[in-house]
Amino acid sequence: MIELKNVTRRFGDAVAVDNINLTIETGEVCVLVGSSGCGKSTTLRMINRLLPRSSGEILVDGEDIATMNPQQLRLNMGYVIQGTGLFPHWTVAHNIAMVPRLLKWPKERIDARVEELMTLLDLDPATHAGKYPQQLSGGQAQRVGVARALAADPNILLMDEPFGALDAITRENLQLEMLRIQQQVRKTTVFVTHDIDEALKLATRIAVMDQGRILQHDTPESILRRPASGFVENLVGKQDRGLKLMSLRPVRDLMTRHGSPKPSETGTEGVREDDNLRLALSIMLWQDLPQVAVFNAQGQETGVISRERIIQEGT
Amino acid sequence: MRVWLPSILLALVLCGLSAAMPVLEPLFHWVEPDRQRLIYDRESFLFLLQNHLTLVVISAAIGSLVAVAGGIFATRPSGRDFLPLVSQVASIGQTFPPVAVLALAVPVLGFGEAPILVALVLYGLLPILRNTLAGLEGIDPAVREAARGMGMSPMQVLVRVELPLAGRVILAGIRTSVTINIATAAIGSTIGARTLGDPVIAGLVNGNTAYVLQGAILIGLLALTTDSLFEALERTWDRRFSPQPAMT
Numbered sequence: 001m002i003e004l005k006n007v008t009r010r011f012g013d014a015v016a017v018d019n020i021n022l023t024i025e026t027g028e029v030c031v032l033v034g035s036s037g038c039g040k041s042t043t044l045r046m047i048n049r050l051l052p053r054s055s056g057e058i059l060v061d062g063e064d065i066a067t068m069n070p071q072q073l074r075l076n077m078g079y080v081i082q083g084t085g086l087f088p089h090w091t092v093a094h095n096i097a098m099v100p101r102l103l104k105w106p107k108e109r110i111d112a113r114v115e116e117l118m119t120l121l122d123l124d125p126a127t128h129a130g131k132y133p134q135q136l137s138g139g140q141a142q143r144v145g146v147a148r149a150l151a152a153d154p155n156i157l158l159m160d161e162p163f164g165a166l167d168a169i170t171r172e173n174l175q176l177e178m179l180r181i182q183q184q185v186r187k188t189t190v191f192v193t194h195d196i197d198e199a200l201k202l203a204t205r206i207a208v209m210d211q212g213r214i215l216q217h218d219t220p221e222s223i224l225r226r227p228a229s230g231f232v233e234n235l236v237g238k239q240d241r242g243l244k245l246m247s248l249r250p251v252r253d254l255m256t257r258h259g260s261p262k263p264s265e266t267g268t269e270g271v272r273e274d275d276n277l278r279l280a281l282s283i284m285l286w287q288d289l290p291q292v293a294v295f296n297a298q299g300q301e302t303g304v305i306s307r308e309r310i311i312q313e314g315t
Numbered sequence: 316m317r318v319w320l321p322s323i324l325l326a327l328v329l330c331g332l333s334a335a336m337p338v339l340e341p342l343f344h345w346v347e348p349d350r351q352r353l354i355y356d357r358e359s360f361l362f363l364l365q366n367h368l369t370l371v372v373i374s375a376a377i378g379s380l381v382a383v384a385g386g387i388f389a390t391r392p393s394g395r396d397f398l399p400l401v402s403q404v405a406s407i408g409q410t411f412p413p414v415a416v417l418a419l420a421v422p423v424l425g426f427g428e429a430p431i432l433v434a435l436v437l438y439g440l441l442p443i444l445r446n447t448l449a450g451l452e453g454i455d456p457a458v459r460e461a462a463r464g465m466g467m468s469p470m471q472v473l474v475r476v477e478l479p480l481a482g483r484v485i486l487a488g489i490r491t492s493v494t495i496n497i498a499t500a501a502i503g504s505t506i507g508a509r510t511l512g513d514p515v516i517a518g519l520v521n522g523n524t525a526y527v528l529q530g531a532i533l534i535g536l537l538a539l540t541t542d543s544l545f546e547a548l549e550r551t552w553d554r555r556f557s558p559q560p561a562m563t
Contacts, residue, residue, distance in 0.1 A: 050460070
């Protein structure tokens with residue numbers, strides 16, 4: 001758990017972060033979102049003490065970070081940044097092994113961990129372990145960045161616009177990857193972005209920041225339904241809120257279940273239980289279907305979802 | 316191994332010629348047809364070469380240590396304020412002619428090796444210092460940020476990340492500095508240091524072009540050998556630390 005209490009950061013006379021209070025529960029993904037200069041990166045960098053705070057308290061698991069050794073603190077916090085910051089003179093494997101090496105793990109354990117992480121992030125160890133960062137694509141490099149941050153299994157993950165410099169398709173892939181990994185490892189994550197869609201997709205809770213203050217700290221659904229101010233309302237987009245709300249809910253919520261799962265007939269068009277309502281609706285509109293089959297992870301047909309129901313109850 | 320071959324060959328030619336200068340006697344006879352004494356023999360060339368080299372190596376070692384330490388200091392958070400001062404001092408050092416340094420150092424240090432050593436150190440500082448600063452400042456800030464943010468101590472950031480990344484540029488600075496100093500060391504002969512400048516000075520004083528040529532050939536060969544040695548060193552460094560993006 002990370003708690004920020006009345007935290008302020010000044011640069012000269014300018015106030016970058018203005019007396020904020022924020023509690024991030026263990027295992028939750030808190031996304032700080034706002035335009036550039038709103039203080040979100042400054043807030044993140046105060047949590048691992050890359051920046052000192054001007055006043056206030058930051059507690060990690062109840063302990064004031066000002067009393068801790070900054071190196072020890074950071075070794076227990078994965079850190080991913082926009083430009084990846086991979087070490088150009090080290091191979092991919094060496095980059096990922098950075099923190100375990102600092103912690104003086106035995107070699108066999110490091111090797112096993114590097115291989116495990118590369119597999120987790122969908123990088124083939126055989127082809128990529130020996131490469132240098134310059135030889136990777138942007139998406140691969142950022143995967144290595146995430147693997148490096150997870151290497152020593154830290155409790156906390158700090159991510160500063162990690163996917164900001166990537167093209168839309170690569171970014172989307174990495175976001176899905178993040179959700180998948182987060183389901184497996186459940187790290188307390190603080191994620192900074194200026195992209196509200198990214199925030200809605202990844203966050204369990206969103207903190208909207210502007211001019212150094214937190215305007216609203218709530219779940220994605222509440223942010224969409226009850227924006228606290230005009231600024232937040234504009235940020236989430238007044239017009240397409242309906243569709244954004246649909247993309248937060250899984251098909252599972254509104255499907256009509258069969259009595260028992262049926263084996264799927266080959267070639268049947270359908271959606272998965274984990275897919276969101278927006279996708280299901282889009283498929284039905286495009287193919288002009290009144291309803292569509294729903295499959296579970298094993299590929300069995302477990303029910304159907306209808307267009308009517310999504311439109312009536314989806315938001 | 317192949318990268319070292321040119322330097323080894325040049326070194327062999329240099330040593331061979333220092334030991335057996337008389338083999339070039341026909342050349343010198345052609346230059347100075349009327350002279351009896353064609354080969355400089357007041358001191359053996361091997362001794363002069365050794366002395367010359369010692370002066371350059373010592374001054375390069377001291378110069379590199381001081382310049383790299385200064386460059387590191389000026390790029391630390393605590394030394395940032397000195398950055399403009401440090402680069403200015405280094406630039407002024409370069410505008411000072413080495414002969415002037417000798418003239419100022421002789422009254423204090425007397426004749427011999429000491430004043431030329433001082434001049435060489437001062438003179439060799441700038442290229443190394445300048446390149447140390449450029450190398451350290453040229454590192455992608457994201458790399459330093461990541462190193463620090465993931466828990467490296469300032470010392471670990473310096474030794475494991477910054478110096479390996481800046482090393483190639485620093486090495487190039489040392490190369491320039493050493494090459495300049497091989498030529499500059501010869502001036503030491505004017506104040507009693509024993510260097511390969513001795514035959515040159517003697518030749519100039521006696522109007523014997525053969526002597527001048529013998530000194531100049533050896534100094535030139537020494538500079539070439541050293542330069543190709545650094546060339547090989549830089550290539551080895553590249554292979555170790557900065558692989559080519561294209562290789563797959």
